[in-house]
Amino acid sequence: MSGSASVAQRRHIGLQQLEAVSASTHTFLGPNKHLKFIRDEDAGDSVLVRTCPRLLQRLELNCSVGQLLHETVQAQQKLFHSGTGALVFLAGVWSRVALECLHRGISVSDIKTAMSKALEVSLEVCKQSAVSVREVSCKRLKEHKPSPALKSEVRDTEVQCMDVEHPHNLRRTLKHSRHFRSHGAQTENTKTAVNDITSIAEAISHGCKTSMHLVLKACELQSTEDAQNSFWDIQKLVTCSIPGPSEERSCVLHGYVTLLSVQQASVVQSLQGQRLNIALVSGDLCEKYRHVGFNRPANITHVTDCVSSVSLEERWIENALRILHEFSVGVVLVHGVVDVKLKDHCSSVLVIEGVKSTVLKDFSTCTGAVPVSYITQLDERCVGRGVTVSRCEEPPESVRIETANTSLVTAVITSSVPAKLQILEDEFWSCAHRLHQALKDGKLLHGSGITEILCIHKLHQYQRIETENPQENLVLELMAEAWMDYVSTLMLNSGSVASKAEARTAIAHQMRRYEDGEPMLGAFRDFFRVGVYDNMTVKSEAWRRALDLVLLVLQSDTEIITGGSEGEILYNELMYL
Numbered sequence: 299m300s301g302s303a304s305v306a307q308r309r310h311i312g313l314q315q316l317e318a319v320s321a322s323t324h325t326f327l328g329p330n331k332h333l334k335f336i337r338d339e340d341a342g343d344s345v346l347v348r349t350c351p352r353l354l355q356r357l358e359l360n361c362s363v364g365q366l367l368h369e370t371v372q373a374q375q376k377l378f379h380s381g382t383g384a385l386v387f388l389a390g391v392w393s394r395v396a397l398e399c400l401h402r403g404i405s406v407s408d409i410k411t412a413m414s415k416a417l418e419v420s421l422e423v424c425k426q427s428a429v430s431v432r433e434v435s436c437k438r439l440k441e442h443k444p445s446p447a448l449k450s451e452v453r454d455t456e457v458q459c460m461d462v463e464h465p466h467n468l469r470r471t472l473k474h475s476r477h478f479r480s481h482g483a484q485t486e487n488t489k490t491a492v493n494d495i496t497s498i499a500e501a502i503s504h505g506c507k508t509s510m511h512l513v514l515k516a517c518e519l520q521s522t523e524d525a526q527n528s529f530w531d532i533q534k535l536v537t538c539s540i541p542g543p544s545e546e547r548s549c550v551l552h553g554y555v556t557l558l559s560v561q562q563a564s565v566v567q568s569l570q571g572q573r574l575n576i577a578l579v580s581g582d583l584c585e586k587y588r589h590v591g592f593n594r595p596a597n598i599t600h601v602t603d604c605v606s607s608v609s610l611e612e613r614w615i616e617n618a619l620r621i622l623h624e625f626s627v628g629v630v631l632v633h634g635v636v637d638v639k640l641k642d643h644c645s646s647v648l649v650i651e652g653v654k655s656t657v658l659k660d661f662s663t664c665t666g667a668v669p670v671s672y673i674t675q676l677d678e679r680c681v682g683r684g685v686t687v688s689r690c691e692e693p694p695e696s697v698r699i700e701t702a703n704t705s706l707v708t709a710v711i712t713s714s715v716p717a718k719l720q721i722l723e724d725e726f727w728s729c730a731h732r733l734h735q736a737l738k739d740g741k742l743l744h745g746s747g748i749t750e751i752l753c754i755h756k757l758h759q760y761q762r763i764e765t766e767n768p769q770e771n772l773v774l775e776l777m778a779e780a781w782m783d784y785v786s787t788l789m790l791n792s793g794s795v796a797s798k799a800e801a802r803t804a805i806a807h808q809m810r811r812y813e814d815g816e817p818m819l820g821a822f823r824d825f826f827r828v829g830v831y832d833n834m835t836v837k838s839e840a841w842r843r844a845l846d847l848v849l850l851v852l853q854s855d856t857e858i859i860t861g862g863s864e865g866e867i868l869y870n871e872l873m874y875l
Contacts, residue, residue, distance in 0.1 A: 308372035310400060310859070312394040312851040315363040321351050326383045327506030327784075328791035331379045333721075346717045349724055350382040351375045356754020363851055379724075379731035381840035382835070387787070388844035396775055404769050406856050410849055412773030419760060419774075420753040420781075421838055427752055428741040428834050431498050432647060438497040438829065463531050466694075472491040488738055495530075495733070501831045502732045503743065506546070509726045512709050513733055515550040521668040532734045533656050534706045539719040543693045543712040553700025554631075555690060555708035556656055561641070565648050566697050569687050574628030575680040576701075578658050578669040580860050585614035589671045615640050618673045622647050629699060631658060633669075648697070650686060657706065658785070661685070664704045665751060735833045743837060746829035747785035747791070754778045754785075755809060792827075801815050 324350060325332040336356045337344040338697070347353045354368045368624065371382050392413065399409045449648045496514060503510040517530045558566065581587050588594070618640060629648045636651040658669055667682025691694045693712055700706075709721050736742055743749045757778040761771050786801035795801040 299394065303751055310852070312363045312854040313848070314399050316367060316848070316851055317359050317390045317393040317397070318360070319354075319357075319364055320386050320393070321387045321496070322351060322786055323383065325791065326350055326353070327387050328788045330791055330793060331383075332791075338376050339390050346721060346723050346862060349387045351646075352720070352724070353355050366455070366847060366851070368841050374843055376844075378603060378735060378833070378836045378839065380728045381836040382782075383839040383843045384837065387784060388729075388780070388841060389847050391783050392777075392848045393851070395636075395773070395776040395780050396848055397780050401672055402772065404773065406852060408769055409773060409852065412770045413777060413845060413849065415770070416774050416777035417841060419756050420841065423753050424749060424834060424838055426742055427749060428743055429831075431715060431736055431739075434501050434742055434831060435494040435497040438501060446807075447537065455636060478598070495737070499729075499733050502736055502828060502833065504732075504745075506725050506729050506832065507549070508847050509722070510729045512548060512550055512711075512726060513730045513786050516707045516709055517733075519550055519552055519707045530734065530737065531705060532730055534660055535556060535703075535709065535730060536654060536657060536706070536711045537711055537723050538696060539721055540710060540712045541716040542695065542714065545718075545722070547692055547712045549692060549810055550707055551690065551698055552707055553698045553704065553708060554653075555698050555710055556653075558689075558695055558697050562648060563689070565645065566687055568646065569628055569648060570689070571761055572628065572686070573683070574685045575624070575626050575674055576629045576631065576665055576667050576668045576685045577622070577627045578662055578682070579630065579632040579634075579671070579673060579678065580655070580669040581671050582631070582636070582650070582657065583632045583640065583673060584637035585611045585617075587634070597812055607710060611637070612641065617645060620645055621673055621676050625676065627676075628685060631661060631699075633658060635784060637684075648699075650689060650699070658705055660706045661667055661701065664701045680756070686829060725730045732836070736831075739834050740791055741834045742831040743834050744828070745832040746827040747839065748828070749787045749789050749832070749837070750806060751809060752780045752786050752811075754781045754805075757781070781791075 325334070331348045334347050334353060335344060336347060336353070338356075339832065345352075345356060351371050353369055354364075357364070359365055359368055367386065371385060371390075374382050375386055395413065396409055399412075400406075404412075434476060491590055495517060499510050499514055502506075516535055520530060520534065536554065538557065540557060581589055613639070621627075622644075627647060630644075630650070631653045632649065632651045633655060634651065637647055641649055660668060662669060665682025665684055668680040670676055684703050685699060687697055687699050690698050690710075693710065697708065698708075700703060708727055711719065711726060713719050713722055714746055757774050761774050761778075782802060782805060783798075785805055786795075786798045789795045789801040789804070792800055
């Protein structure tokens with residue numbers, strides 16, 4: 299106890315920093331996220347943000363804890379594109395729990411054990427309260443009408459509610475009169491679709507109805523173009539952000555869509571209506587580019603008696619143009635950047651830079667093209683065929699590149715406010731990944747804080763059972779209080795209450811009704827949006843990452859303060875994020 303007393307008497311700077319950074323993101327929790335305006339005093343630039351990853355990306359996080367938080371959030375964002383708001387919030391409130399435990403003299407090892415147990419209890423609640431997507435779909439169709447934005451997506455759908463015992467069983471052979479219709483008897487048995495994907499999408503839209511509507515359109519286009527694989531492939535989905543047009547002009551188009559420059563517009567005009575050859579470049583298209591791992595020989599000097607006024611770059615450009623002309627290449631897709639002078643000389647070839655590797659892979663599969671690292675490697679076997687290009691009517695500032703038998707689709711996101719484009723694109727990808735994860739998991743959790751309230755209820759039950767260890771009971775009580783803070787903040791941000799105090803009163807009232815035997819949804823219907831759902835895997839991983847981060851910072855602080863006395867005990871259990 300003397301060691302823990304020493305720890306309690308000294309400041310845990312890391313946990314305090316984590317709590318402080320987390321406090322700046324509380325307005326990002328829930329569907330009604332508030333915009334934050336960030337200004338760079340040195341450069342004079344400013345930006346609007348509405349998510350934790352974008353905020354942390356723009357902040358100058360000089361402390362190591364801030365960098366750890368940023369890396370943890372980026373890992374969550376890269377994998378799921380959602381759940382970061384809950385992750386950062388919980389990292390803050392659980393840091394406060396750890397600080398309170400230290401203040402009350404609880405040892406670091408006991409804090410770690412009890413907090414981990416509280417998380418496991420909460421994760422067990424998730425497993426027990428999860429509902430299948432089939433159940434969500436059928437319930438919404440019986441009790442709710444689709445929103446106007448999504449109504450047309452479900453109007454002609456023939457719903458068949460089937461038992462789902464495994465996520466892979468979601469792929470069911472269905473007949474849809476419009477969206478997932480069969481293309482003849484030959485493909486009828488292989489035509490698969492998710493059972494009423496529209497109802498599931500609406501349940502997890504989290505207020506982003508316009509973005510989820512675009513996601514559903516993309517799903518519809520993929521299933522229409524590829525009769526052999528109607529299960530949604532998020533890897534064949536890309537976005538194109540275009541400033542200027544209003545948000546109502548956002549749409550989803552088949553093929554690959556990208557912005558056009560003035561020079562490229564005339565090139566596209568001359569190539570329209572033709573079946574073109576295509577070349578794919580996996581690196582940069584410039585003379586100085588070298589592939590990863592290339593080692594330039596040292597101590598080599600080039601000596602020549604020929605004096606030439608032509609530079610290496612100019613000779614390279616001439617050679618590149620000769621190769622493109624030799625194989626009649628009309629379109630070049632480049633993963634990296636393109637030499638500016640080369641683009642200026644390409645008057646009959648459409649060269650597009652910054653193309654994602656997934657797009658290159660799709661065009662390679664559909665056209666037979668083989669990606670090359672250098673343009674000089676291009677030969678007859680590497681050239682693909684059957685590509686068409688066309689100017690988009692809406693919006694006219696873009697070009698569409700497509701080929702037969704591809705399910706690649708592009709969501710064109712527009713806004714008359716350029717500062718909102720990044721926000722709208724992030725919102726679209728969040729919706730796309732939520733729907734993808736829901737179909738992959740086959741299960742969903744009740745949203746709007748209902749699952750977290752069940753966690754509070756379960757932690758209170760454990761407190762009543764575990765009477766032998768008062769310190770553990772105290773940690774469980776503080777963890778339940780942290781969940782209470784989470785739900786009350788969620789209710790406040792959603793506008794259902796005017797203050798956190800009112801939210802806490804409402805939560806306590808609803809929990810009493812639930813403990814008195816009233817069904818869960820009936821008890822929570824007055825103050826919570828019962829028809830809202832969350833992804834099970836996303837939420838579970840966000841909780842785990844948040845606690846792992848808190849315990850890692852707690853352990854690091856302890857080693858610094860005690861000189862490693864308690865840190866050595868926990869050394870073998872060090873967690874790497």
